[in-house]
Amino acid sequence: MLAAMPPTSPTPVNRDEAPPRAAAETPLRERGDACPGALRLHAADDGRLARLRLPAGLLTLRQAQALAGAAERLGDGHLDLTSRGNVQLRGLGGSCGAELAELLHEAGLLPSETHERVRNIVASPLAGLDELPSADVQLWAHELDGLLCASARAAALSGRFLFALDDGRGDVAALGADVTLLARRDGSAVVRTGANRSGPRVTPEDAPRAALLAAETFLTFAEASGSGAWRVRELPAEDGRGLEAAVRARLADAGIATEYVTDTTARDPEGDPPLPGSVMSPDGTVALSVHARLGRLSVAQWRLLATAANGPLRVTPWRGVIVPGVAPAAADGLLDRLRTAGLITDPGSPWHGVGACTGRPGCAKALADVRSDAAAAVSRHGSGGLPVYWSGCARRCGHPQGRWVDVVATGEGRYDISVQADVPHTTTGPEPGLELADAVAAARTTPLTR
CATH class of the missing domain: 3.30.413 (Sulfite Reductase Hemoprotein; domain 1)
Structure with a gap:
């Protein structure tokens, strides 16, 4: 009561x-980043916790079923969705780490053990699934993930460092990422660091590599400052101001042509997160946007979502799931089934x-x-x-x-x-x-x- x-x-x-909660002084850390991952399990009061990074929130049916099996067999029978479009398993036993790792490897969910905690990439979840013209941020996410995993330097990033790939609607650009690629109507992308609204503009082909180089440049600044900063916003003020110029110089050294964009503030898009409900896709199918109550799904709810999709699921940073490729004639009936199963399928839900x-x-x-x-x-x-x-x-x-x-x-x-x-x-x-x-x-x- x-x-x-x-x-x-x-x-x-x-x-x-309430006053801002940002630290008054740049943090000085003497310990490493203890952010949990799929291999580094966190000891919670309800058992071990595993956090699995999903670049752009993408999960094939096989991968989604593998996670359901892991939650059911090794955990507490639930899957938690995070504010970065990742998935957590809770209630894991203390000795299940090797079995969980093997399961994730077999499902293709651990492409690099040394980089599994730094694959924090969010992307506009409705890109290509609604009527808005959009950049191919799913392709960007795939390429950036591959570049991250191939970069020995990137393995030093904190598990809290975040990339956001925005297709131009402004949804994930508002999530406070450390490196943001914001697509423009001409097809190019602006590379932003931290809270900066300006930055170098690059071609769409160069965008993923530019994002990686921006992250590696941040590491150089963080190490030089001695602050132990894990996020761009934690850099000393003078380094935060200098990071943008250093990124431009690093891109030039890498042979990436840029044009500096300074006038984006007035034209910033202000896109909203996907509302619960149905979205008509350009190919004539329907994408369903479903949210989880308090970000938690039972294995039964998760499997219902997975089997309904005709294509990879997209886990969103707003603790929801996009189910693509549904036949229009089946969409309303499926939404009713999902609602009956306890999921949020309408903006009028008291849980929304x-x-x-x-x-x-x-x-x-x-x-x-x-x-x-x-x-x-x-x-x-x-x-x-x-x-x-x-x-x-x-x-x-x-x-x-x-x-x-x-x-x-x-x-x-x-x-x-x-x-x-x-x-x-x-x-x-x-x-x-x-x-x-x-x-x-x-x-x-x-x-x-x-």
């Missing part, structure tokens, strides 16, 4: 925007826009069972308004980008609630004393003023 907020408590419910980390009992750092509390809030108020993300502690693992309601457990059944945004704003919200579900619902519908 959700705890009520004491009427006299000055609980910070939906106050003015609701996310949560693992929380208790799976995570030792969590201060609450956030999934249960989020489910209780959904059952009370349903859907509407800003996305909301429930975090078991102040680390906020897996939180979204852009504007969202931040619900953070502070212990003893209490939460801090605020509105996070990518632009300065103020909010007006509910009075202290509201129950948690009421306060979250009010925060999701509070108007923003800039």
Whole structure:
């Protein structure tokens, strides 16, 4: 049962925007990156955790079935979708690492053991599947993945370093990647580093290699700074400013012709993530966009998605799956089956826009069972308004980008609630004393003023 907020408590419910959580100083790390992977399993309270990188979120039917078998035989019978379009297996036994690795090798999901944690590549999931003209970011992802795995230098990247390949609609360009390829209408691509909105423009043929060279240039800056930076945004300010120029110089040395683009800010696309539902594809088939409740799928749900697709599944950075190639006559009936199975198939679903980390009992750092509390809030108020993300502690693992309601457990059944945004704003919200579900619902519908 959700705890009520004491009427006299000055609980910070939906106050003015919470201050940015970026570190005031550049981090200085003395240990290596412990980000989990498919071979380096993380010890959680509910067993071992494996995180499998899926460049562009692509999974063939055979690979999807292999993951279902692994979750069923070795894990807890579920698959978790991450905010980078990857898949996690939880509840793994302590001695299953070799068996899991063999299974992944056989399915073609481990092309390089030395690079398996650095294959963090997101791509516009509807590219080529809807009516919008788009660059072939799936091809870019395939080529970039091959280049990454062939680069001994790239093996030093952190498991947190992210590539985003945007087909021009602006969806994954907004995810805060370290290196972004943003396609332009003329077919070229702008290579961006970190939060920069300018950068060198390259031909589509050179785009994947340019992205790799940008990442390798970042490594040089990170090592020279002595900061131990894992992400571009963690570089000292002067290095962050110099990285863009260094990338241009590195591309020139590699024989890649560039043209510097400085005027992209005013024309930046602002594409939204794929909504749940059906999308008509240019080839006359239908692609289904389906989201998982709180990012978690049972093996049965996963297999239903896999067998419905006529082509590779596309796992999205918004904890969803794109099912391509469905016959138009079968699309509505299949959506009904998926909805009945507990998946989100319509934007009006009360679960749409609701996310949560693992929380208790799976995570030792969590201060609450956030999934249960989020489910209780959904059952009370349903859907509407800003996305909301429930975090078991102040680390906020897996939180979204852009504007969202931040619900953070502070212990003893209490939460801090605020509105996070990518632009300065103020909010007006509910009075202290509201129950948690009421306060979250009010925060999701509070108007923003800039």
